[in-house]
Amino acid sequence: MAASLTERDKKVVWHPYTPQKYMPEPIPVAKGDGVYIIDTNGKAYIDAISSWWVTIHGHANTYIAEKIYEQAKTLEQVIFAGFTHEPAVRLAERLLEILPGKFAKIFYSDNGSTAVEVGVKMALQYWWNKGSAKRNKILALNHSYHGDTFGTMSLSERSVFTLAFQEKLFEVIFIDPPGQGQQYNGPWDEIACFIYEPLLQGAGGMNIYEAAALNDFLKQCHAHEVICIADEVMTGFGRTGKLFAGMYVQEKPDIICLSKGLTGGTMALGVTACTEKIHSAFVDEDRRKTFFHGHSFTANPLACAAALASLDLLLQAGCQLRIERIEKHHKQFLEQLRADARFVSHIKNLRSIGTIMAFEIESGRDGYLNTIGMDVTQKVLQQGVYLRPLGNTVYIMPPYCITHEQLQKVYDVLVQVLETVV
Numbered sequence: 001m002a003a004s005l006t007e008r009d010k011k012v013v014w015h016p017y018t019p020q021k022y023m024p025e026p027i028p029v030a031k032g033d034g035v036y037i038i039d040t041n042g043k044a045y046i047d048a049i050s051s052w053w054v055t056i057h058g059h060a061n062t063y064i065a066e067k068i069y070e071q072a073k074t075l076e077q078v079i080f081a082g083f084t085h086e087p088a089v090r091l092a093e094r095l096l097e098i099l100p101g102k103f104a105k106i107f108y109s110d111n112g113s114t115a116v117e118v119g120v121k122m123a124l125q126y127w128w129n130k131g132s133a134k135r136n137k138i139l140a141l142n143h144s145y146h147g148d149t150f151g152t153m154s155l156s157e158r159s160v161f162t163l164a165f166q167e168k169l170f171e172v173i174f175i176d177p178p179g180q181g182q183q184y185n186g187p188w189d190e191i192a193c194f195i196y197e198p199l200l201q202g203a204g205g206m207n208i209y210e211a212a213a214l215n216d217f218l219k220q221c222h223a224h225e226v227i228c229i230a231d232e233v234m235t236g237f238g239r240t241g242k243l244f245a246g247m248y249v250q251e252k253p254d255i256i257c258l259s260k261g262l263t264g265g266t267m268a269l270g271v272t273a274c275t276e277k278i279h280s281a282f283v284d285e286d287r288r289k290t291f292f293h294g295h296s297f298t299a300n301p302l303a304c305a306a307a308l309a310s311l312d313l314l315l316q317a318g319c320q321l322r323i324e325r326i327e328k329h330h331k332q333f334l335e336q337l338r339a340d341a342r343f344v345s346h347i348k349n350l351r352s353i354g355t356i357m358a359f360e361i362e363s364g365r366d367g368y369l370n371t372i373g374m375d376v377t378q379k380v381l382q383q384g385v386y387l388r389p390l391g392n393t394v395y396i397m398p399p400y401c402i403t404h405e406q407l408q409k410v411y412d413v414l415v416q417v418l419e420t421v422v
């Protein structure tokens with residue numbers, strides 16, 4: 001008999017964030033369809049975390065697929081130094097119209113980590129170009145997550161993710177999220193930039209913090225000329241209820257980083273936007289002041305076409321209504337959980353923002369290595385729902401196209417499974 005896909009996989013593939021011992025076998029996927037991931041046996045699972053937070057319009061969306069196909073027949077890729085093309089320019093124009101802030105230029109890369117790397121390199125080189133190279137310290141938040149490359153690991157909370165690389169990471173000043181503890185009070189004149197995930201810290205444990213406190217801190221940063229870098233890789237494109245989390249905050253960033261939902265979760269693309277103030281520091285006769293950064297697939301036309309198509313869908317009134325409906329249902333579900341006597345002493349920190357709801361299961365210690373999340377994953381999968389808690393932090397982050405019935409199924413299955421694990 002021919003080897004199964006999982007057997008062949010096991011021989012040759014190494015999966016991300018996956019212990020190489022005692023892990024359940026990966027599910028062989030045949031196709032995606034809307035909110036469903038469908039395996040090779042035809043079993044369908046509701047993708048209740050949008051495939052690591054990227055799939056905002058559901059899987060195998062035909063509108064986006066056709067735009068990618070059209071683009072692939074026209075121009076699939078071209079070097080982006082010295083050349084340009086319609087999808088990249090059009091996407092930059094459209095993003096600049098909707099981004100939360102007065103941005104002037106779009107710099108393309110190909111994932112969330114690179115979008116953040118680009119943002120921080122821009123900020124550091126901004127000061128170098130201005131002859132203030134000593135202004136080179138970076139402020140970041142406790143519980144932050146900005147990616148898995150060395151630069152972005154350095155910017156992320158020191159955790160089990162970064163343990164093996166501790167000594168190779170550059171120094172960053174970590175402070176508590178605004179409104180949640182100790183604030184930074186200086187010295188300011190050595191701080192080049194402050195990087196933050198606005199309102200919602202994702203991989204660090206779905207920590208929600210106050211817009212007003214963030215606003216105050218951004219004002220303080222700007223008063224001291226600190227460059228503010230918003231990492232909206234996960235919060236962008238409707239996740240927090242508004243188009244961008246930065247829209248809840250009056251004070252605007254100087255640099256913003258985007259990826260994940262940018263292409264509707266279909267193609268790898270990263271965007272870093274900056275204000276004219278930042279860009280102008282790179283306009284100089286001295287060629288050493290060039291931003292020497294780029295990737296092979298910078299502004300890949302297929303990815304830009306996918307992003308344009310995703311924006312078409314996202315900006316339809318119907319999509320905003322669906323986002324608001326998810327938000328409302330999450331709130332009702334949280335109320336139901338809070339009132340449920342079976343769970344009062346077993347789950348805590350029930351919270352939601354936009355299309356995301358989360359809570360912790362009380363079970364031993366908090367954190368990513370808590371294995372209760374893996375139990376939850378296996379049990380909900382059996383009932384046709386996919387969830388992937390971060391340690392003991394359970395969260396739901398569905399594609400916006402999820403129907404009321406499908407979302408209700410996710411809630412019902414989660415409640416049933418909670419009964420068995422708490």
Ligand SMILES: *Cc1c(COP(=O)(O)O)cnc(C)c1O
Binds near residue numbers: 114116
């Ligand atoms: C996922 C994520 C990143 C990294 O994006 P990748 O595409 O996985 O490299 C960066 N910042 C935030 C806030 C993220 O959620």
